[in-house]
Amino acid sequence: xxxxxxxxxxxxxxxxxxxxxxxxxxxxxxxxxxxxxxxxxxxxxxxxxxxxxxxxxxxxxxxxxxxxxxxxxxxxxxxxxxxxxxxxxxxxxxxxxxxxxxxxxxxxxxxxxxxxxxxxxxxxxxxxxxxxxxxxxxxxxxxxxxxxxxxxxxxxxxxxxxxxxxxxxxxxxxxxxxxxxxxxxxxxxxxxxxxxxxxxxxxxxxxxxxxxxxxxxxxxxxxxxxxxxxxxxxxxxxxxxxxxxxxxxxxxxxxxxxxxxxxxxxxxxxxxxxxxxxxxxxxxxxxxxxxxxxxxxxxxxxxxxxxxxxxxxxxxxxxxxxxxxx
Numbered sequence: 453x454x455x456x457x458x459x460x461x462x463x464x465x466x467x468x469x470x471x472x473x474x475x476x477x478x479x480x481x482x483x484x485x486x487x488x489x490x491x492x493x494x495x496x497x498x499x500x501x502x503x504x505x506x507x508x509x510x511x512x513x514x515x516x517x518x519x520x521x522x523x524x525x526x527x528x529x530x531x532x533x534x535x536x537x538x539x540x541x542x543x544x545x546x547x548x549x550x551x552x553x554x555x556x557x558x559x560x561x562x563x564x565x566x567x568x569x570x571x572x573x574x575x576x577x578x579x580x581x582x583x584x585x586x587x588x589x590x591x592x593x594x595x596x597x598x599x600x601x602x603x604x605x606x607x608x609x610x611x612x613x614x615x616x617x618x619x620x621x622x623x624x625x626x627x628x629x630x631x632x633x634x635x636x637x638x639x640x641x642x643x644x645x646x647x648x649x650x651x652x653x654x655x656x657x658x659x660x661x662x663x664x665x666x667x668x669x670x671x672x673x674x675x676x677x678x679x680x681x682x683x684x685x686x687x688x689x690x691x692x693x694x695x696x697x698x699x700x701x702x703x704x705x706x707x708x709x710x711x712x713x714x715x716x717x718x719x720x721x722x723x724x725x726x727x728x729x730x731x732x733x734x735x736x737x738x739x740x741x742x743x744x745x746x747x748x749x750x751x752x753x754x755x756x757x758x759x760x761x762x763x764x765x766x767x768x769x770x771x772x773x774x775x776x777x778x
Contacts, residue, residue, distance in 0.1 A: 454575075456661065459776040460594070462587045462769060466536075468572030468579040469544075474533040475583030477590055479776065480519060482527030484593050488514050491532075491589050497761035498585050504621040504753040509538050514586060532586045536579070543749035544571050549738035550745050554726035556666075558737075578666055578755060581762045588765025591772035599641035599771070603764040605756055606719070607634035625753045628729035632667075632722050633756030635763045639705070639716040639771070644696055646711040646774040653709025654716075657773060661766035662720050667755050668763070670721035674704025689714075720763045727751040 455463040459479045466473030491514045500506045512534055519530030548570050551557030556576035560568040568574050592599070606612060609620040609631040624631040647654035659671045679687050679702060689698035689707075696713040705716035727747050736743040752758065 456664070457769070457773050460591065460769065460773040462584075464580055464583045466534075466580060466583070467569045467574045468577030469536060469539040469574075470569065470571075472533050472535055473580055473582055474531065475587050476529050476531040477519070477587055478529045480525045480527070480530045480590060481594065481776075482525055484525040484590075485523060486516075486520060486525055486530075486590070486593060487523055488516055490593075491586055494585050494589050494761050494765070495582070498582065498758050500752070500758065502757055503618065504625065505757055506752045507750045511535075511537060512582060530590065532583070534582050534586075539572065540749065544573075546745075547747075550734070550736045550743070552726055552745070552747055553732055553734045554723075572749070576666060578752075578758075581665060581759075581765075584661075584665070584769070585761055585765045588761075588768045591765070591768035594772040595642075595768065595775060599639065601637060601639055601764050601768065603635065603637040603760050605633055605760055606636045608754060608756060609633065621754045621757075624724075630725040630728050630752070631754050631756075632724040633754065634719055634721050635756060635760045636717070636719045637760075637764050637767055639718075639767060642705070642711050642713075642716055642771060644711055644713040645778065646771060647706065647709045648774070648777060649709045652774075654706045654711050654770070654774060655709060657770040658718060658767050661770050662718075662763060665720075665759065665762050665766060667722045667725075667759055668720050669723045671718065673706060673716075673718050675702040676704075676719060716767075718763075718767060720759075722756040722759050725752045725755045 454465060455461055461478040463476045495512050499512055500508060515533045517531050517533055519526055519528050547557050557570060560576060608617040611620055620631055655673055662668050662671045675687060687702045689700045689703050692699050698714055701714050701717060704718060705711055705714040731744045731746050733742050734745050
C-alpha cells in the first residue's frame with residue numbers, strides 16, 4: 453500500500469516523470485501554524501546540485517492544496533503537491549525490455565503486468581521521497597520545538613573520515629560508478645513512553661518507514677549490530693537518575709520498544725545508486741540473452757548525500773504517530 457499510519461496517516465503518490473508527486477496526510481491536528489516556507493529548509497537538504505548528485509534540476513516548490521486555512525491546519529486531510537518540471541523520459545525507453553540491475557524495473561513490470569510507468573523508475577524513483585520529506589516537516593511541527601533532530605552522514609564508501617568523502621565520490625564519478633553510505637540520526641527531547649508493544653514498538657514503526665525508502669538496505673538502533681559482539685555487562689545502560697537517564701546509551705533511547713527519555717540514536721545504510729554509467733551485462737528480455745546495457749539519464753553518484761533528510765523525515769513521521777496515540 454502507499455499509505456502508512458493509523459492516526460497520522462501518510463499517503464505518497466505520483467511518478468518520477470508524471471505531472472506531479474506529492475503527499476496527503478490525514479490526522480493532522482487542527483490549529484498548527486503552517487505555510488509553504490516552512491518546508492524550504494528540509495527540501496533544500498534533499499535538493500540536487502552538490503557534486504555527486506543528479507544534474508536533474510527541479511524547483512521542488514510545495515503547493516498546499518487542502519487542509520490549510522488562514523495559515524493554520526484545519527484538521528482535514530493536508531495535501532502537498534510538487535510539479536515535475538525537468539524530465540527526459542526518452543532516456544528510459546530501452547529499460548522496458550532491458551531492465552537495470554538492482555532497480556525495480558523488472559519486478560514492477562511483473563507485479564503490474566507491464567502497466568507500470570517505467571519513466572525515471574516511475575513510482576519506485578527516489579523522486580517520490582519528496583512527499584516523505586514534506587510529511588516529515590509536518591511531523592516535526594506535531595512533535596514540537598523541544599524535539600531536536602541531528603542528522604549527519606557518518607560514512608561514505610566504507611570511509612568514516614569525512615575529509616575523504618568528496619574524494620571517494622569523485623573517484624566513483626570518474627569511474628562511471630556509484631557509492632553508498634551510512635546516515636546517523638540522533639533525536640533529543642522525546643519523553644519516556646512512546647511506543648506500543650508488541651508490534652508497534654518505537655523501533656518497529658521507525659524501521660518500517662526507513663525500509664520504505666528505496667535506497668535503505670539496513671537499519672540499526674543504539675549499538676546496533678555491535679551489540680551482538682558485546683557482553684551483557686558491556687551493553688547494559690545503568691540508570692543514573694529519577695528521569696531514567698542512563699550512563700551509556702547502547703539501547704539508543706529505546707528499551708522494550710518504548711522510549712526511555714534518552715537520546716534516540718538510529719543509523720540507516722544507503723546502497724549505491726543502481727543506475728551507473730558503466731556498461732553492465734544483464735538480461736535483455738526482447739532478445740532472450742544477456743547483453744551489454746548502458747544506462748542513459750541523469751543519476752546520483754552518491755544518493756546518500758540527499759538521503760539524510762529523508763531518513764530524518766521517516767523517523768519524525770513514526771514519532772508523530774506515536775505521540776498522537778499517547
